[in-house]
Amino acid sequence: MKAVKAALLGLALAGIATAASAQNEQFIPMNGYWVGPYAPGGSGIFGGFIDYINMLNARDGGVGGVKLTYEKCETEYNNARGVECYEREKKKGPTGATVIHPLSTGITYSLIDKVAADKIPMISLGYGRTDASDGRVFPYVFPLITNYWSQNTAKIKFIGMKEGGMDKLKGKKIVNIYHDSAYGKETIPILDAQAKKYGFEVTHIPVAHPGNEQGAQWLQIRQIKPDWVILRGWGVMNPVALKSAAKVGFPRDHIIGVWWSGAEEDTIPAGDAAKGYIAAGFNVAGANFPVIQEIKKYVYAKGKGEMEDQTRIGSIYYNRGVVHGIVTVEAIRKAQEKYGKKPLTGEQMRWGIENLQISEARLKELGATGFMQAIKVTCADHEGGGAVKFQQWDGKQWKVITDWIQPDRELVRSMVEQSAAAYAKEKGITPRDCGKEA
Amino acid sequence: MLYREAGQFKASYAEDQQIFPIRQDRIAVAILLVVAFLVVPLLIFALATLGLNLLTGYAGQLSLGTAAFMAVGAFAAYNFMLRVPGIPLLVAFVLAGVCAALVGIVFGLPSLRIKGFYLAVATLAAQFFVVWALTKFGWFSNHSTSGVINAQKMTILGYSFDSPVAKYMLVLSIVALLALAAKNMTRSSIGRAWMAVRDMDVAAEVIGIRILYTKLLAFAISSFYCGIAGALYAFAYLGTVEPEGFNLDLSFRVLFMVIIGGAGSILGSFLGAAFIVLLPIFLNTIAHPLELTLGLTLPPGLMSNLELIVFGSLIIFFLIVEPHGLARMWQIAKEKLRLWPFPH
Structure with a gap:
């Protein structure tokens, strides 16, 4: 030997x-x-x-x-x-x-x-x-x-746009469901800082690696009844999240993914459950x-x-x-x-x-x-x-729905x-x- | 012929008791130590395997919490270095080992009542609890936003261990020292008590071995070894660790190292670690040149999957050929080598 x-x-x-x-x-x-x-x-x-x-x-x-x-x-x-x-x-x-x-x-x-x-x-x-x-x-x-911090501020901006202005974010509830690793935890501080700045409420929910069982997390989300969910998943966690969301009846067009949650490999396995899901991307x-x-x-x-x-x-x-x-x-x-x-x-x-x-x-x-x-x-x-572009899954492919959205550079840079x-x-x-x- | 011990006389008890009684083995080990540098991860895993082997192989207590004890060691060493100004590195390591030992004792308590697979499930609690606690309480990672800790620089008496050779020497010294201690423990009364408990705890109790003390000692020492291994993993190898890195997969990997190397064998711990750590790397290294020499254009991904298939088949092969592990295989090979090439 x-x-x-x-x-x-x-x-x-x-x-x-x-x-x-x-x-x-x-x-x-x-x-x-x-x-x-x-x-x-x-x-x-x-x-x-x-x-x-x-x-x-x-x-x-x-x-x-x-x-x-x-x-x-x-x-x-x-x-x-x-x-x-x-x-x-x-x-x-x-x-x-x-x-x-x-x-x-x-x-x-x-x-x-x-x-x-x-x-x-x-x-x-x-x-x-x-x-x-x-x-x-x-x-x-x-x-x-x-x-990650830049894209996260862009996401909040996007949510603000959808809600009709950044001042409308006050009192809104946002859930951040994340992959429990260094990658997933990276955005917690910036979300907390933004929650304070705009007055929305944020809940962080971890999903353990690899994330192929999320029943409990989505039940918790159903109890919280958030206005938006930020999906910070990776790999097999993403389609499972979309399917679990469908199961508890959370609207997919109010789930916003990071670019590591927004590829064909994330949506196709989820089937119809992925329709309407939105993700950020720095390439199309x-x-x-x-x-x-x-x-x-x-x-x-x-x-x-x-x-x-x-x-x-x-x-x-x-x-x-x-x-x-x-x-x-x-x-x-x-x-x-x-x-x-x-x-x-x-x-x-x-x-x-x-x-x-x-x-x-x-x-x-x-x-x-x-x-x-x-x-x-x-x-x-x-x-x-x-900057990032937001894209939406129409059931067959990713459709770009915004132009390049700029981040909140001041906040990100100071942090x-x-x-x-x-x-x-x-x-x-x-x-x-x-x-x-x- | 080459592997003959004829003429090597043992004239004292000390010579008879030495760890490598055959001269050829001593030479081989010496050469290996010189050649084998840059295999820091192997040594670190060998240390963790050694820790688990003391507990599982010698004392017969199955544990799935190895990675958790490693995590305790890594995070404790980091926190001692961070919070106690001017603490010497080795003291921090030893204290980290002690922390891991204390956690080990706590999670070893169920072993007094339950055995076998049920104990494995109980130690699983350690695995999940420790990783959860390290993630949940920011204090452990000094409130790092991503939960990742950066190990401090390793300096002993003003000499900083940052080159690969220096790191290897440091890890090698620590591992050699602890392996020697383990070897001696297993052949002293402690080791005999462990083995008695492993083979039949009722009989052991009857002949006057204190079960409580023996089992908890096994947990403490095993966790101490794992803790030191964890600290070295963070400080001498990766440089940064996150709690998620010490997941159940790692515990299983160490357990497989014990099983493949040979439960109840110090040498087996090293062989098992070498097999599991080096073989995938070796397969990965030869895969690409092999592809080039054979002129194959395999679909990408196939090669990676092939590596896993080969690795898995080799594990099964070794387990069928020799269920008692590589250590036992080496022992048989030694017997045969003595006669080779002229069997009588």
């Missing part, structure tokens, strides 16, 4: 050594999940991400002549496995891992200290630690596009965007591609994966402008992300107008966007700064002076 163990370790080390062979390559680890209760999200997002990268490799030969390479690692949405994947992949490729997408709030938390020590930027696109939006305290962490569904058509042309037409079930191309998760691809590649382009067209290091990549700017004009060039919002990242603001400052104090970090950053 000892010999087997030693051989096993030897093999593992050999595997690490073989990867660093080719030269003009930029390595991106794909640490995701293709099995388990969260596989629909993981496989869809990494499917879109990898397809986008393969499309660029096939069409343009990579970015600026540098080929993009990747390797998959199965994290099972489990923190320990996620850390292990990160440790395994961080040294691969000619310049090491240049950017990491953990695709799990828990893993993001576990990696915050590690990425700062290894100088590898981490993008947590629409998830992760909200107060990392304060780039002065978290130089290597980028919760890009929109964070649909395969008619030129960028998706390019992927079909350069990847799927050649018999390649990540998605077995090609009907999923253009779904919410798949398109979100393409958004992951777009921001990553645009950041590489930005960094190449400064450091030259060669494989970048993590530090150079960090500069690229921090100075990333994707304008509407650029989105048009990419064939992604209306697909996602324009973003502008700065040293102080690692979020760069903040982010407060929270980041507390973290900096606990950890003994001196925040950077953004005026001095080049």
Whole structure:
């Protein structure tokens, strides 16, 4: 057994050594999940991400002549496995891992200290630690596009719109039903702050992982008789929530989901119970965007591609994966402008992300107008966007029902700064002076 | 031929009693310790498995609360470091272990009346209660909004353990020390009392073993080990932990490590942890190169599922081939190796 163990370790080390062979390559680890209760999200997002990268490799030969390479690692949405994947992949490729997408709030938390020590930027696109939006305290962490607190204020704004004005929120009852994990708990403080500001009443109800039994929670909701329910679920918890809501007769068009609760994989299993359900999103569904058509042309037409079930191309998760691809590649382009067209290091990549700017004009060039919002990242603001669109499930597909709704930036930013400052104090970090950053 | 102990004479009781009586084993262990660095999670899980093995394998008390005791250790160490200024790291770890031991004693009380599967259900209460309490009362996580705690930096006498090698050395020292203590406990009167209680508690009571004391001691020591393992898991491996991370899955995983490694064996704890921790990683590592060499373009997701299938089948295979675990298998292999390649 000892010999087997030693051989096993030897093999593992050999595997690490073989990867660093080719030269003009930029390595991106794909640490995701293709099995388990969260596989629909993981496989869809990494499917879109990898397809986008393969499309660029096939069409343009990579970015600026540098080929993009990747390797998959199965994290099972489990923190320990996620850390292990990160440790395994961080040294691969000619310049090491240049950017990491953990695709799990828990893993993001576990990696915050590690990425700062290894100088590898981490993008947590629409998830992760909200107060990392304060780039002065978290130089290597980028919760890009929109964070949980921003989307939550946008949701309250949306509810205000539906109720006929923010002043109408007074005395309303809102229930926040959440996945009992770091991810789910992330929005409790901002909801409490908003409840105080607008005078509505909020009740937080946790659902234990994985959330396939919610009878008790929805009975409690029926007793409370809330005006609105905010669904902060993930994976199998979402269809179960919708079905349970139908069972207790709560109107689905008064349930508002976060973007991790608003994909086809969440609504189709719930069947008719999902009709009318509303969810926020920072990308939209649909395969008619030129960028998706390019992927079909350069990847799927050649018999390649990540998605077995090609009907999923253009779904919410798949398109979100393409958004992951777009921001990553645009950041590489930005960094190449400064450091030259060669494989970048993590530090150079960090500069690229921090100075990333994707304008509407650029989105048009990419064939992604209306697909996602324009973003502008700065040293102080690692979020760069903040707006969401609301979409409603009509029984067959997601219909966008609003334009981009902006968050309550003032409130979010003040809470982010407060929270980041507390973290900096606990950890003994001196925040950077953004005026001095080049 | 290579694995012969001929010529290795034991001239004293101490030599006869040593943990690795065969020279080849000692060399193998020494090499393994040098090669095996970067396997911090393995050592940490081995420690938790060792804790559970003392309780389940030696004292015969089935427990499903392992992850809860680990959580107590992790959160207690964090709070000691946070709230007691200038407390040395190792003292915080030991105190965290003591906290876990106290919680273990409380949840071990039902073991005086109930046995077997019913006890497993009773310890399940520990699992849910501890995770619930850590989530419910913000004080434990220093009112962190998401319930996640960030372990402090590990510093002993001014030396900070932040490189992987330093972390490995620290974890290795602690695990080696505790494993040695466990080994000696099992072959002293405590261990014999545990085994007597395990084999037949009425008979044990008749020959004068105090059941109350013995069972609670087993719970306390087992939980102490699990608590230290939890603290190391948070401080030396993950860096951040949330109560949800210490869920029932983790308890089951540790229990499987005991079963696969071999209940009632110190070596088995290490082998079981190695099997469950390393094998999925190993499968994951070889999967991609294998796919490339064979030129396969498997649908994505299939590879991940295949890993799980292979892992599951290997568990079943080992349990059929040797129900007493990998430790027993190693023992049989040793017997055979002595004769190899010239059986008489």
